[in-house]
Amino acid sequence: MLILSILSGVLAIPEIFIFVNLKNSANYFNLASIFIVKSMISILLVIMQNFILFKFEEKFIKVLIIRLLKYKVNISQGNIIKILTINLNSVFHSFGSGLIALANDIFFLIFYFIGLVYITTESLKIELSIKILIVILIIIGTILLLIYIPIRILRIASKNLNFGLNIYSNKIKDLADFITNKVNVIDEKKFIRSEISESFKYTNKFQIIQFSIMESFKNYSELICGFFILIYIYEGSDILKVIAVIGVIIFRLLPISIKIISNINRILSGIPALRQLNEF
């Protein structure tokens, strides 16, 4: 499994190779071929990793059932169901799967950095001056702003969404109380119906914003990354290339960094189930 993860990380090298050679349009056919092969290998590696994980789960369940039947005579019915459903699901689908994804991402980052060290030391020769540093700082400031704006909007949307969800759940409670009374007061019914509809509309507005930003953040990063690639391809100065490389690094690696955080969360959420499973 570790070898597969390392192999998946090694695929960062062809990606950097494609990026560095984007300037030469004569190579586009070869670059596109490399990209296709690289993507196909990535898919195959992910499929292989999941196949191994879930085949292991099958074997694991068999062993677990044998152990339960043999040694755990006094175990309660509820515990048996919990172990074989919720716990197993958390261990394999949160902890196991999250760990594999995390290993893949970390190896990708490692190899990406190895590739980038190569670019900056071999292909670009620049002399640093105060002027260049100021330009770089301005560009880094712009990049940070490009990251900050969607995150800020997301935070505001999430805050309002939580507020809206509280109101919505209160309105649902009103509806439940009204139904419990079993008295058909038309005015009350109309009021409660409209309140639920209004509060849901309010909540949904922020849900749409939150969902749209979260789901499109990867594409947003790729879009900005694309602009920096264009700057890199453009026949400009070395400073411009450095700026482009910084932009590409940040916006290519940003979604992966976010994925790493979510995978760490998945792993952490699976740990209690793993501990419980270990007790048996």
Add this chain to the structure above:
Amino acid sequence: MNSNIFKGISTLTGPSGSGKSTYCRNIANKNPKNVFMLPQDPVYLHTSITRNITLDRPRISFDYFKAIFDILECESYIDYLTFERQSTTNKYVSLSGGQKRRIFLLRAFYKKYDNYILDESFVGIPNSIIENFLELILQTKINMLIITHDENIIKIINNNYIYE
């Protein structure tokens, strides 16, 4: 009983669990446009006091609403002017049981219905207020059936029914 139940003010009493509320609920649910029923435990909605009373209904349609408002002595927590201004604030205010009972009565009488059923709606309200309230209702032409175990209310009203 069925034919006389909505002639002026009547009370309906009887042992707990005998089915008084169910009986009245059936009447109210069959005629929702003509009968307004306040159940034993109405919903104090998660919104402002004013909207709990108005339920966003356009304006006061019961001539005696102001008089009822004064009798129920609610001015310390509701400003009557908010009804005239059609206030739409949503600020939820927590109230005591007795205060909520008054809000529910104001909700019922914000709009004029021909018939009302009040199920234990005076619990927690002082007797002096109940007496004034019933006196006022007697002056109006509305019909009201009060489900109650309160001897004081039964004494004030002439038409009393026992449900068994």
